[in-house]
Amino acid sequence: MVHPLDRYGWNDSVATSFASYPDTPARIVRVDKGQCDAATSGGVVRARTADRQLCTGDWVTVADRGDAPTVIDLLPRTTAIRRSSSPRSEAQMLAANVDTVLVTTALDGDVDLARIERLLALAWESGAQPVIALTKADAAQHVLDRIARVQTIAPGVSVLAVSATTGDGIDILIAVLSGTVALIGPSGAGKSTLANTLLGKELLATNAVRSVDGKGRHTTVHRELLPLPFGGALIDTPGLRGVGLWDAAHGIEKVFADVDTLAHQCRFDDCHHVAEPGCAVLAAVESGTLEQRRLDSYRKLLRENDWVAARSDARLRSERTRVVKSKSRELRRMYKSR
Ligand SMILES: Nc1nc2c(ncn2[C@@H]2O[C@H](COP(=O)(O)OP(=O)(O)OP(=O)(O)O)[C@@H](O)[C@H]2O)c(=O)[nH]1
Numbered sequence: 001m002v003h004p005l006d007r008y009g010w011n012d013s014v015a016t017s018f019a020s021y022p023d024t025p026a027r028i029v030r031v032d033k034g035q036c037d038a039a040t041s042g043g044v045v046r047a048r049t050a051d052r053q054l055c056t057g058d059w060v061t062v063a064d065r066g067d068a069p070t071v072i073d074l075l076p077r078t079t080a081i082r083r084s085s086s087p088r089s090e091a092q093m094l095a096a097n098v099d100t101v102l103v104t105t106a107l108d109g110d111v112d113l114a115r116i117e118r119l120l121a122l123a124w125e126s127g128a129q130p131v132i133a134l135t136k137a138d139a140a141q142h143v144l145d146r147i148a149r150v151q152t153i154a155p156g157v158s159v160l161a162v163s164a165t166t167g168d169g170i171d172i173l174i175a176v177l178s179g180t181v182a183l184i185g186p187s188g189a190g191k192s193t194l195a196n197t198l199l200g201k202e203l204l205a206t207n208a209v210r211s212v213d214g215k216g217r218h219t220t221v222h223r224e225l226l227p228l229p230f231g232g233a234l235i236d237t238p239g240l241r242g243v244g245l246w247d248a249a250h251g252i253e254k255v256f257a258d259v260d261t262l263a264h265q266c267r268f269d270d271c272h273h274v275a276e277p278g279c280a281v282l283a284a285v286e287s288g289t290l291e292q293r294r295l296d297s298y299r300k301l302l303r304e305n306d307w308v309a310a311r312s313d314a315r316l317r318s319e320r321t322r323v324v325k326s327k328s329r330e331l332r333r334m335y336k337s338r
């Protein structure tokens, strides 16, 4: 049977997770300050978010409380794309309940491998399956070589070259996408153009890249979930100029599965792959099977991740101390007044 929310990613397991909630099921398609657009079986409604921290893709329940629809419950997220938002060292949620993360990079310039590795770490960490789309293939040379190059840094990920202009590669891309798809990539990567091609219509504003410096302006402002004509739904995200990792140790391990396998062959279990004897990682760099660039990138992301983890631990600790202190102040006041 067709469910009205099928277009927004409804399926059997989603239906099961709603079983114990009495209010109306809905999926968040867009979040604004204090309000959101929520897709329900009766259509998209404007709802109050109360003080809930929601993000695009969340499954929630809504109910009419007094004068307006209000979000009541937030269902547990199956996957979540998070990045660190400096300077407060907090996690920023980009999208929830995503099945496929479509990492995009334009082929018309230099492909920044380290940036792809970073975006892949973020994607793997979310729990969703990453797919890489190398865009603007019509404006690129040596496309096959470049696909092969990117494939070496992305174990377990499909790498496809596509062109929204000519339509090349779009069919294959559609075949590998499943469920809710989130598009991520730097500004000007052609995300909105690709999104419009997948959606089959011009729903998202695109922006010509400034010809002077080749930089795209940020055209995408909102994250919005839109139904795809071939099934599933799409979330476009604003161009991510710098994405900081947030607690992405597992994601980094997946991106660098090759380095990880080597690391298990080192003589010492706690090898740092710097100068230790019997280090399989350094041996692989020496023999040319592992690129120095990739090892450097791996180390850099690990260091950054450790740093963010330490900072957020410190923040949580100080928050906890503050709560404890204010609680004990409260208690002291209470005892005094007795
Ligand atoms: N030649 C060519 N140009 C493309 C293609 N796809 C996008 N472009 C161009 O690349 C530029 C940027 O495209 P957008 O889709 O706005 O990029 P974006 O990633 O959404 O950018 P933000 O919204 O800033 O994140 C525009 O000038 C597009 O016309 C393509 O397949 N081929």
Ligand SMILES: [Zn+2]
Residues within 6 Å of the ligand: 263, 266, 267, 271, 272, 273, 274, 276, 278, 279, 280, 281, 282
């Ligand atoms: Zn080692």
